[in-house]
Amino acid sequence: MGGLAVRLGAERVLGVEMDRAKHAAELHAALGGLKGPLMKVAQLIATVPDALPDEYVQELLQLQSDAPAMGWPFVKRRMAAELGADWQAKFRDFPREATAAASLGQVHRATLPDERVVACKLQYPDMASAVEADLKQLKLAFGVYERYDRAIRTEQIFAEISARLREELDYGREAAHMRLYAHILRDEDHVHVPEPIAELSTARLLTMTWLDGAKLLTVVDREPEFRNKVARAMFRAWYVPFYESGVIHGDPHLGNYAVRDDGTVNLLDFGCVRIFPAKFVGAVIDLYRAIRDGDEALAVSAYQSWGFTNLNKEMIECLNGWARFVYAPILEDRAKQVAETNSAVYGREVAEKVHRRLRELGGVAPPREFVLMDRAAIGLGSVFMHLKAEINWYREFHGLIDGFSVAALAKRQAAALKHAQVPQAVG
Numbered sequence: 001m002g003g004l005a006v007r008l009g010a011e012r013v014l015g016v017e018m019d020r021a022k023h024a025a026e027l028h029a030a031l032g033g034l035k036g037p038l039m040k041v042a043q044l045i046a047t048v049p050d051a052l053p054d055e056y057v058q059e060l061l062q063l064q065s066d067a068p069a070m071g072w073p074f075v076k077r078r079m080a081a082e083l084g085a086d087w088q089a090k091f092r093d094f095p096r097e098a099t100a101a102a103s104l105g106q107v108h109r110a111t112l113p114d115e116r117v118v119a120c121k122l123q124y125p126d127m128a129s130a131v132e133a134d135l136k137q138l139k140l141a142f143g144v145y146e147r148y149d150r151a152i153r154t155e156q157i158f159a160e161i162s163a164r165l166r167e168e169l170d171y172g173r174e175a176a177h178m179r180l181y182a183h184i185l186r187d188e189d190h191v192h193v194p195e196p197i198a199e200l201s202t203a204r205l206l207t208m209t210w211l212d213g214a215k216l217l218t219v220v221d222r223e224p225e226f227r228n229k230v231a232r233a234m235f236r237a238w239y240v241p242f243y244e245s246g247v248i249h250g251d252p253h254l255g256n257y258a259v260r261d262d263g264t265v266n267l268l269d270f271g272c273v274r275i276f277p278a279k280f281v282g283a284v285i286d287l288y289r290a291i292r293d294g295d296e297a298l299a300v301s302a303y304q305s306w307g308f309t310n311l312n313k314e315m316i317e318c319l320n321g322w323a324r325f326v327y328a329p330i331l332e333d334r335a336k337q338v339a340e341t342n343s344a345v346y347g348r349e350v351a352e353k354v355h356r357r358l359r360e361l362g363g364v365a366p367p368r369e370f371v372l373m374d375r376a377a378i379g380l381g382s383v384f385m386h387l388k389a390e391i392n393w394y395r396e397f398h399g400l401i402d403g404f405s406v407a408a409l410a411k412r413q414a415a416a417l418k419h420a421q422v423p424q425a426v427g
Contacts, residue, residue, distance in 0.1 A: 069098035069106045070124060078122055082205040090200060094120070102255070104168060104271070109210060117210040118197060123171065131165050151359035152366065160368035163425065164250065168271035171206040173423055177270035178208065180420035181249070184241045190233035190264045211266040213258025220386055229263035231389030235396055237267050238380055243285075243400040245413045246276045250372035252379030274372045275417070275425060278410035279305055284373075285401050291320065291327050299323075307367045315364070318357040325350045326377055330397040338384040338393070 075096070079087045088094060092113050098106040105123040112118060124130075138161070142154040167173055175196035182193040192211055200207035219230060234257070241247040249256075251272040258266040283302040290299035299320060303311055308319070328341035358364050 069101040072096045074125070075108070075122065078125070079205070082122075082202045083200065100255075102269075110207075112197075112200075118200070118207050119194070119210050120200070121171065121206040121208070123169070123204040127169055131169060135162050135165065149359065150363040151355050153363055156365055156368040157371050160371040163368075164272055164274070164372070167273075167425070170203055171201065172203050174206055174271045175201055175208075176420050176422045177273040180245075180247065180273070180416055180422055181241060181267065181270060183416055183419050184245050184247065185237065185267075188233075188236055188240060190229070191237040192260070192264060192266045194266075194268065211258065211268070213260050213266045216254055216257065216259055216383065217386065219259050220388070224388075224390065226263050227387040228389050228391055230259055230265060231384050231387045231391060232396065233263070233265045234380065234383055235391075235393075237265060238376060239397075239400055242276075243281060243404065244409070245416045246278055246281050246409055247413070247416075248274050248276070248372060248376050250274045250376055252376055252383065254383075272372070274369070275413070275422070276369060278406045278413060280369055281409060282404070282406040285404055287323055288327050288330070288397075288401075291323050292331055306369070308364070310362065310364070312361075314357075315361055318354055318361060319364070321350065321357070322354045326374075329381070329393045331394065333392065333394045335390050335392045337388060337390050338381050339388075342381055342385075 075098075079094075083090060090112075091110050092115070093111040095108055095110065097108075099109045099119070100107045104127055105121050108120045108122065110118050110120050135158075139158055142158055146154060175198070178193060178196050182195065185191050185193060194208040194211050197207040197209070216230070219227065237257070238249055238252070241249070249267065249270070249272070251269065253269075256267070256269040258268065260266065283305040286298055286305075287302040289295065290297075290302060296316060300311055300316060303316070303319060325342065329336070329338050
């Protein structure tokens with residue numbers, strides 16, 4: 001990341017030309033082989049509009065959780081440290097080979113004595129130190145970036161990424177997030193959440209029920225009705241928790257969900273979860289109404305409630321330019337594909353236009369909550385484009401927000417957090 005920052009700085013400030021495509025591919029290859037959170041940081045940054053040139057964004061968005069797994073000696077040592085020397089007696093079968101390997105840990109598909117099939121997610125060694133080291137590198141890269149481009153101030157973005165990454169190290173917290181989602185989505189028949197096994201879980205080992213399903217990209221050629229069903233289930237998996245309880249799954253990575261044969265979806269990996277104040281959710285709805293109705297005063301109120309400053313007329317219009325793009329799929333009461341209004345090419349054009357204008361206006365400091373909100377919106381939108389889903393997004397959205405009340409959401413959120421025993425957020 002430091003090398004990336006230096007090369008981009010030299011290109012912008014000194015006029016030194018570089019082969020961006022070649023260097024981006026090299027960066028992708030290097031990050032893809034890492035055991036640590038920097039790969040996850042790269043995925044996060046790639047979804048922040050204009051944080052990196054397009055060549056880097058395209059490479060980093062391709063990063064998958066497919067790093068080589070740690071070997072059997074590591075597994076035996078870590079399992080013994082977490083569950084005791086007799087840990088193997090707690091399983092009928094525990095394979096030596098991992099089923100999957102991710103940025104912070106690897107997963108083994110095991111069987112319990114009562115025949116239940118479970119996923120054992122085992123954290124790699126010394127991940128806390130790795131997180132702190134990678135965050136230092138990220139802060140350096142942000143610092144260099146801001147020296148030559150002040151359109152987007154990164155302090156709050158860095159604070160949010162830091163807090164969420166530190167939370168992901170605590171598998172006890174992830175188990176609580178899993179319970180939270182199971183509670184919130186208990187009436188959603190088209191979404192499935194694994195159940196954590198408390199007696200076989202610790203802060204660095206998370207054991208949960210195994211959910212069978214296929215990767216999303218394996219169903220993109222299915223019939224339209226099936227693809228629409230999957231897309232609608234995905235929409236509700238993400239946004240029922242947000243508008244009902246102020247909670248969002250902040251990592252819509254292709255590996256974090258699976259599709260069942262009946263078109264329902266499994267929601268997986270609850271390390272990156274964001275809990276928002278009820279008034280933040282209310283302002284998201286207010287801004288939608290402001291964009292829909294051309295109500296500038298309501299837009300100003302929404303931005304102010306989030307903590308935006310320097311809200312002159314020019315800044316409001318600039319911010320609204322991005323908001324119109326984000327809200328575009330839900331502004332018309334008709335069935336359509338997301339790509340009609342939010343194609344990758346058009347999105348890039350909008351982002352570049354907004355970025356130039358922000359720079360002219362002296363820059364903006366996005367509230368930290370927007371890191372995961374933007375990531376969820378962009379990531380989920382890309383899923384819908386993969387599926388070529390044609391749905392009346394307007395009606396899906398209004399089914400969630402009609403009759404919305406900040407006070408009612410706050411009450412539901414408090415009850416849900418208490419039920420799931422979710423600890424206080426890191427930051």
